[in-house]
Each structure stands twice: as structure tokens, then as C-alpha cells.
Amino acid sequence: MIIAHRKPLEEIVEMLGQLNPVLVLGCGGCTSICLAGGQREAEQLAADLREDYGNRGGQLEVNTYTIERQCNADFFADIDRLAGDYQAIVSTACGAGVQFVAERYPRLPVLPALNTDFVGFDKDVGWYEENCRTCGDCVLGETGGICPVTRCAKSLFNGPCGGTRADGTCEVDPDIPCAWFEIHKRLREQGRLELITRVRPAREWQNQIRRTVIQEPYRERYGK
Amino acid sequence: METKSGGNLEAVLRAGHFAITGELGPPRGANVEAVHKKAAYLKDKVDAVNITDNQTAVVRMSSWATSLLVIQDGLEPNYQMVCRDRNRLAMQADILGAYAHGIRNMLCLSGDHQKFGDHPHSKGVFDIDSIQLIAMVRRMRDEGKFLSGEDIDTPPRIFIGAAANPFAEPFEWRITRLAKKVAAGADFIQTQCIYNMEKFRRWIHLANEEGLTEKVFILAGVTPFKSLGMAKYMKNSVPGMDVPDHLIKRLQGAKGKKGAIAAEGIKIACEQIQEFREMKGVAGVHLMAIEWEHKVPQIVEQAGLLPRPRVDGGNGGAPAAGE
Incomplete structure (x- = not known):
């Protein structure tokens, strides 16, 4: 799931400038589940904006509408009708x-x-942890199901570095477990340490250019 | 003598001498005189000098540029390169340029995380890791190929160094990681500062048992305590550092006369060096006198490591000609 959190209100207000009226568009997908951008949070943002403008002697005309997902055209029929009534959309x-x-x-x-x-x-x-950097070349099968790209601060493929603390946490933050300490521990318990004994060569990064995925059955349809 | 690099450090080690390397931190500016001043303390006292690469993730004069300055002073640099600041294109380009200008040794490191430095929100590169860097330099040297597989016109002949921390967890894995560095192509190892001699003995014993010390030269890291405050800082605030209480007590006991603690710190370092000289599998020491370069002549003298050997095939620290 994608995790997000709300920007500071001042930043949203600054982006809005003189734009008025405004539609706060909520999303029922990931940002709803992580309590950042669903219907409730969209309405809270609208209320906060109204109050903020009011406190400064202004008035912002703001409505909210939440659709199932903002990443697929199928859910936009209502917004297509409404959008023309606003000077801006604030998307959550x-x-x-x-x-x-x-x-x-x-x-x-x-x-x-x-x-x-x-x-x-x-x-x-209400507590979320980062676990995937969408690198496009998954190595979890060889690292005990623990991602070194995401969870090692240096994205090492042949870790751990010399900064692992005595309690197995990372040098950059005592609250973050050292990914390679964890990988070693899990593979040792599984009796599969041989997976990380050989030198893993430099990887060919797959996430440096914008990527497109087209499922096989649809290739013909899109001429790809 | 046949060497891979034509450098002095390699020649000294291959001739079987107990080697000593020093460390020189580049200035936070373009202060050339500061480099020459530090280099003067190290000249003829060490077989090569590590030139740190934006150490602790703080911007300094670049490692290769400072390396060229110390070559002018008749010192052989050990050019440190971290994976934090450059991708594989920049790394390979810098390795070629460094070699073209007479650099013969490299220390391949992951690098301190940028979070600790003066630009904590910079983007860490980490395109490849330190073991992949070692393998890349070896391929450039031995196969004459870039990481891409394409041919190099005049490959760089580099004596390849790597770091090891015998004190970081998981302890049992540290030997495997050393073995991985050797398998990737490390010719020599410089360890993290050693204070816990008992634990280091266990580590080097394992390295001997695994046959690793026959394949790689291990230089034991020594950093003399300048003060009690430094010792406590190393103990409490530097991850992966293991400072036993008895050393802190020993420094505390030296309190009194001005300079007594520093003298005790140097004495401890010299005692360590003596132990390393007699320890199977240790080929030399890496003396990191952090911002204390002017004490190096005294320490090296006191440790009985002078004069430094001159070895045929080595350049005695003099600048090597580009090829």
C-alpha cells in the first residue's frame, strides 16, 4: 500500500493563493486506508481551510467529494460534471x-x-513502515524476505556495513533495525546462509527511467 | 619484485615487512599549505598515507586532488573512495584519472551515511556497494574491462584495499564478509580502530583458520587517544566502536601533569603495535592519528617502526610515472 501524510496547512494555503472556489477531492484508495486522504480526511482539510481563511478575514468556498480511486478513469464520471465549477482541485x-x-x-x-x-x-x-522502493528487480527470495534496497540506509547488496550497533540496530537511527543484521539472523535460522555468502554483483537498476507495465493479454489492444 | 600496482605499499608488504600506513584528512577548503604541512609530518614515517574521502560525510577537498598534492611531497597516497557520493560512471572515471596521475592504492568503502555530515539531506548515491566496488576495480585491473564489459585502453594498476570492522555485529558474520571482500578482489584490509584486543585476537584467529590471512594483507587499525573526552566519545557515540573500560580507567589514572593523558594514549597505541607485530596474520598497522598528524613521527619512533624499508620494485613513496 502507498503511505502518505498531509502537508502543513500553510503550504496548501500558499499553493491556493487567490484560487477560489476549490474542490477537495478525496481518494478511497491507499491514502484513505492510511488515514491521510479518504473522505473523513478530505472533509477535515476542507474544514481547516475554511477556518484558516475565516481567521484571516477571508472566505474560501470549498466543497469535498470523495471517489473510490483517483488512479483510474472509471471513477471520474461525477467529477467530470463538477470540475468546471471550481478554480482548483486539491487532491488528497x-x-x-x-x-x-x-x-x-x-x-x-x-x-x-x-x-x-x-x-x-x-x-x-496508524503505524506504517516503509518496505519497498519499487526497484523493479526483487531480491527478497535471497534475502530472507527483508529488502536491502529499502531497509538498509546504504542499500547494500553485500552487507552489513561496519556501523551495525551492538543491539543490531542501524548506525543512522537506533530505532531502525539493521537490515543485514535481520537478513543474517533470519537466513541463519532457516539454515540458508549460503544465499548471502557469495558476492552479489552490481545490479542493473530498473527504476531510473519512467516505467510502463502492459499485461501480456493487452499488448495487441495497445499495439505494444 | 613483481607487483600488481608498482606501488610502495604493495612492495613493502610482499617483501614481508611489517607495514605502516597513516591517514591524512583533507582540509575544509582549498588550503594547499595545510595538506603539505600534514604531509611533512608523515614523510618517511609511513609506507603509504590514506587520503580520506569526505569523511564523516563532511565536504572537504576531494580525495584524489589531495592525493596528488601528497605525491608532490614524496608520499604514496592510499586513495579512499566511498560509494555514497558517486555512481559507477564517476567512480571508473576517477579511478582512471587517479591512476594516470600516479595513484597506486585505493581503499574501497561504503562511506559514512550522509545523515551524519554537513549535508544530511543530500541524496546518497550507493549505486554499487563497497564489495561491488572492489570487484569493479579488480576487473578494471586484471581483465582490462569496465563494469559494462567494454575494453579499457590502458587499464589502471591499483593495489586494492578494503575495510573491515571486527567489532560490529553480527560478529560471526564479520569473517564471512571479510571472505567476500577477499573473493571480490581485495589485496589488503585496513581494520576499524582496535581497542578491544581480546576480541580482535578472536577475529584474527578466525581469519587465520579460514585461510584468509594467506590471501590478503591485514593492517590493524590503531587510533591513539588524545584525551579522556575522545576515549569516552569513541566508546559511547561511535557505532561499531568497542572501547573496553580498563582503557578508560588507565587514561583516568594518568590525570595530573599536562599532556599526561595524551602520553598515556600514545603509550597504549605503541603497546598495541608491539602486540600486532607478534600476532599471526597481521601484516602491518594502519595508524589513524585523527587531526594529530604531528604526533605520528613520535608514535612511529616510539613503536620502533623506523626507518621505513626501501624495497626494490616499490617507489619508496616517490611519485610513480603515469603510463
Whole structure:
């Protein structure tokens, strides 16, 4: 899941400038699940904006609408009808959703309400951990299901570096476990340390140019 | 003598001498005189001098440029390169340029994380890791090929160094990681500063048992304590550093006369060096007198490591000609 959190209100206000009226567009996908951009958070943002403008003697006309996902055209029928009534859309989707909305309404300023953080999982309620950098060449099968690209601060493929602390945490932050300490521990317990004994050669990075995935059955349809 | 690099450090080690390398931290500016001043303390006292590469992730004069300056002073540089600041294109380009200007040794490192430095929010590169860097330099030298597989017109002849920290966890894996560095192509190893001699003995014993010390020259890292504050800082604030309490107590016991603690720190370092000389599998020491270069002549003298050997095939520290 994509994890995001709301930008500071001042930053959103500054982006808005004189744009008025405004539609806060909520997203029912990932940012809803991580409690950053669903219906409730979109309405909270609208309320915060109204209050902020009011406190400064102004008035912002702001409505909210939340759709199932902002990364697929199928969910935009209602917004297509509404968009023309506004000078700007503030999207509470991830960076992909914001771009999808911006592409759909190219004459309208579409502004991000969130900072998109990472691909991760729920550690606990309201607690998310980064676990995937979408590198496009997964090595988890050989690293005990622990990602060295994401979870090692230096993305080492032949770790650990010399900075592992005595308690197995990373030198950059005592709250972050050393990925390679964990990889070693898990593979030792599985009796599979041989997986990391040989030198892993330099990798061919797959995430340096914008990527497209087209599923095999659809290649013909798109002429790809 | 046949060497891979034509450098002095390699010749000294292959001739079986107990080697000593020093360390010189480049200035935080273009202060050429500061480099020459530090180099003067090290001249004829060490077989090669490590030139650190933006150490602790703080911007300094570049490692290769400072290396060229110390070559002018008649010192042989050990050019440190970290994976944090450059990708494989920049690394290979710098290796070629360094060799063309007479650099014969390299120390291949991951690099301190940028978070610790003066630009904590810079983008760390880490395109390849330190072991992949070692393998890349070896391929450039021995196969005459870039990482891409394409041919190099006049390959760089580099004596390849790597680091090892015998004190970081998981301890048992540290020997495997040393073995990986050797397999990747490391010719010599410089260790993290050693204070816990008992643990280091266990580590070198394992390295001997695995046959690694027959394949790679291990230089034991020594950093003399300048003060009690430094010792406590090393103990409490530097991850991966192991400073036993008895050393702290010993320094505390030296309190009194001005300079007594520093003298005790040097004495401890010299005792360590003596132990390393007699330790199977240790081929030399790497003396990191951090911002204390002017004490190196005294330490090396006191440790009985002078005069430094002159070896045929080595350049005695003099600048090597580009090829």
C-alpha cells in the first residue's frame, strides 16, 4: 500500500493563493486506508481551510467529494460534471492520483494536499513502515524476505556495513533495525546462509527511467 | 619484485615487512599549505598515507586532488573512495584519472551515511556497494574491462584495499564478509580502530583458520587517544566502536601533569603495535592519528617502526610515472 501524510496547512494555503472556489477531492484508495486522504480526511482539510481563511478575514468556498480511486478513469464520471465549477482541485490522493487528476483536467490547477511517503505495510493501527522502493528487480527470495534496497540506509547488496550497533540496530537511527543484521539472523535460522555468502554483483537498476507495465493479454489492444 | 600496482605499499608488504600506513584528512577548503604541512609530518614515517574521502560525510577537498598534492611531497597516497557520493560512471572515471596521475592504492568503502555530515539531506548515491566496488576495480585491473564489459585502453594498476570492522555485529558474520571482500578482489584490509584486543585476537584467529590471512594483507587499525573526552566519545557515540573500560580507567589514572593523558594514549597505541607485530596474520598497522598528524613521527619512533624499508620494485613513496 502507498503511505502518505498531509502537508502543513500553510503550504496548501500558499499553493491556493487567490484560487477560489476549490474542490477537495478525496481518494478511497491507499491514502484513505492510511488515514491521510479518504473522505473523513478530505472533509477535515476542507474544514481547516475554511477556518484558516475565516481567521484571516477571508472566505474560501470549498466543497469535498470523495471517489473510490483517483488512479483510474472509471471513477471520474461525477467529477467530470463538477470540475468546471471550481478554480482548483486539491487532491488528497498519492502523487500518482494527483497526476491522474491533473492530466484529466489540464486547464485546472490540481494541487497535492499530501506528501507521498512510501510503499509499506501497517505495523499497527496508524503505524506504517516503509518496505519497498519499487526497484523493479526483487531480491527478497535471497534475502530472507527483508529488502536491502529499502531497509538498509546504504542499500547494500553485500552487507552489513561496519556501523551495525551492538543491539543490531542501524548506525543512522537506533530505532531502525539493521537490515543485514535481520537478513543474517533470519537466513541463519532457516539454515540458508549460503544465499548471502557469495558476492552479489552490481545490479542493473530498473527504476531510473519512467516505467510502463502492459499485461501480456493487452499488448495487441495497445499495439505494444 | 613483481607487483600488481608498482606501488610502495604493495612492495613493502610482499617483501614481508611489517607495514605502516597513516591517514591524512583533507582540509575544509582549498588550503594547499595545510595538506603539505600534514604531509611533512608523515614523510618517511609511513609506507603509504590514506587520503580520506569526505569523511564523516563532511565536504572537504576531494580525495584524489589531495592525493596528488601528497605525491608532490614524496608520499604514496592510499586513495579512499566511498560509494555514497558517486555512481559507477564517476567512480571508473576517477579511478582512471587517479591512476594516470600516479595513484597506486585505493581503499574501497561504503562511506559514512550522509545523515551524519554537513549535508544530511543530500541524496546518497550507493549505486554499487563497497564489495561491488572492489570487484569493479579488480576487473578494471586484471581483465582490462569496465563494469559494462567494454575494453579499457590502458587499464589502471591499483593495489586494492578494503575495510573491515571486527567489532560490529553480527560478529560471526564479520569473517564471512571479510571472505567476500577477499573473493571480490581485495589485496589488503585496513581494520576499524582496535581497542578491544581480546576480541580482535578472536577475529584474527578466525581469519587465520579460514585461510584468509594467506590471501590478503591485514593492517590493524590503531587510533591513539588524545584525551579522556575522545576515549569516552569513541566508546559511547561511535557505532561499531568497542572501547573496553580498563582503557578508560588507565587514561583516568594518568590525570595530573599536562599532556599526561595524551602520553598515556600514545603509550597504549605503541603497546598495541608491539602486540600486532607478534600476532599471526597481521601484516602491518594502519595508524589513524585523527587531526594529530604531528604526533605520528613520535608514535612511529616510539613503536620502533623506523626507518621505513626501501624495497626494490616499490617507489619508496616517490611519485610513480603515469603510463
